[in-house]
Amino acid sequence: MSLDDAEDGRQPNAVGPSTSNPGSHRKPTLKTIAELTGLAVTTVSRALGDDPLIARETRQRVQAAAAQVGYLPDRAAQRLRTGRTNVISLVLDPHEEILGYGTSMIRGMTATLRGTPYHLVITPHFSDTPQIDPVRHIVRNRMADGILFSRTEPSDERVKFLMETGFPFVCHGRTELATPHPYVDYDNYRFTYEAAKKLIASGCRRLFIILPPERFTFHQHMRHGFMTAVREEGIGFEIAQGITLDSKADAVRDHVAERLARADPPDGFICGGEVSAMAVMSATHDLGLEIGRDVRLVAKQTSGLFDQVRPRIETIYEDLSEAGRLMASMLLKRMAGAAPVSELQAVLTV
Amino acid sequence: MSLDDAEDGRQPNAVGPSTSNPGSHRKPTLKTIAELTGLAVTTVSRALGDDPLIARETRQRVQAAAAQVGYLPDRAAQRLRTGRTNVISLVLDPHEEILGYGTSMIRGMTATLRGTPYHLVITPHFSDTPQIDPVRHIVRNRMADGILFSRTEPSDERVKFLMETGFPFVCHGRTELATPHPYVDYDNYRFTYEAAKKLIASGCRRLFIILPPERFTFHQHMRHGFMTAVREEGIGFEIAQGITLDSKADAVRDHVAERLARADPPDGFICGGEVSAMAVMSATHDLGLEIGRDVRLVAKQTSGLFDQVRPRIETIYEDLSEAGRLMASMLLKRMAGAAPVSELQAVLTV
DNA sequence: TGCGGAATTTGTAACGATACATATGGAGGT
């Protein structure tokens, strides 16, 4: 049996309504329903849209017929005609997918979009090309009606571009741009502040923090929360140089191990991500230090991973599922038109 | 400033070519180029397709003009006319994304698709609805030209459906269906076989394995490899009942802890996934047992997680990135038409 | 009887691209 069956692209689409109507093998269109009901194509279209200008009885008749033949509007045609795609695009950097970052956020988003005509589509993006490329491409080719993304920068190109073109979006993270725009953020200031306070309260005297790359807005937030806490307490501190939350785990581990071996080692660590927290744990373990006794660690947790990691460490939870829900519902409002920007900004807190 | 700007759906799309041609603000179409070059729309279309029936010189002139105005074909129109979408859909269960399962597979796929006209789009699917729903939807609405998916079952509904409709696909995992179809699989038989042999070689006398849910094909493969090894060695064994690789980590941990507390506890564990391996580790730790001395563990590793986990455990690597690459390139061949099925089947081994 | 106008329905044109059939123009043969 040959694998080939699509010799010139257009095939009659023999799929049809899963069970009913064994008659016409072609995919039903408005025309099908028009012939079936004896109405004009236009009338059918408007009846399906529940246009009140069409008699109520006609609308019902048409809708019944549509259901009967298993009609589904052709999205390509709708899109060509209206410019709408009914798609929402989540641009995700695989850095984020690791350890389920993406998973729970996606879960929240699809939950919100269920019941709307919108579909979530994930556009993967790898850091070897500019962040803005996939966004440009989506807008340019109108691949979606709205965009969601994260890893926001203070002067984010994507935000600027999307605001200029008036394209609906919600991002995870804030910018420092003058014009307000929709966003959902996590209170990373509060996270590092609380984390530092916890460590100090349990006796740490020299704190070490690993921050996200400087280009991201939440680098500043995390740094600021951390600095505020250590200043308030007048305690020693270090900010990791040369490694970030995005560094490879091995690099983080080696860096931390090297630092712990030198004089005046830190005794309290703050990790804004699960990968780096695992790396800190392996470094301390390899040096024969004991977590909870020689060294303490507070990590941000977005998955259930640390519930299984031993020894247990202290974590602060970031609910990405909630963030996803919120981002999606804000985007829906934004796409619907009205809604002042002030209602489309949220900082979720610890 | 109002958020609203899309009062009736169709906006002039002020995006335009990022820099060049400040003249026409409208998105360039074939018509634009036709006017620019004084040729007919049809000619332009064919010239851009490098049709040899068009004079070489004309083709070059048209292509230059297209580049100059930053022309990109409208995918909605192309799709309506040709029935092609230039999209490949990866249907992913978020179960798989955890710990980077999805990430590396996606990386492999996008790497392969780079340079082709195809885009990878991820359709998330949650297990609370039938596996086949997203697939049906994609085929029905022609949301993609080809489908990739995993978690294949022996008598997989999706495979049956896609074969019936002749829709191109490649799945990760095999079926037991009579008609051959394209797939990429990992040699899970070999994995459990080798894992068991390793454990026995290091002195284990009672092996315990956690298998995937029974409905998946690789449940059988894993069980078979495991059974073969324990039979060959005539060693004691147990197959976890009531928990699977998909169970929540807490459930796995409690189950394992409970078992270890009873008589004749197993001294060697095989985990086909990272989550369950972490759970086994936490269970043994909580009971005061030491991995590598009281109990041994071999896990399948698909991310770099276990490089940071202490104590170190033995792992066997599954290269999902390679699987993704292979799946994508097989799908391309399948969509191109020819290529016998026998060349579109692969089992990647340890 | 006929007319304004509400309530419905219909026709036509477009969105942007491509398949197919047809037209144009000039070189070459008789």
Place this chain on the structure above:
DNA sequence: ACCTCCATATGTATCGTTACAAATTCCGCA
């Protein structure tokens, strides 16, 4: 000079949908 034929370019119809303008029916009322 006429016709053929090849190389090249053009016209027309179409994919399925929706916006807009126009047409039809039917009613009450002067």
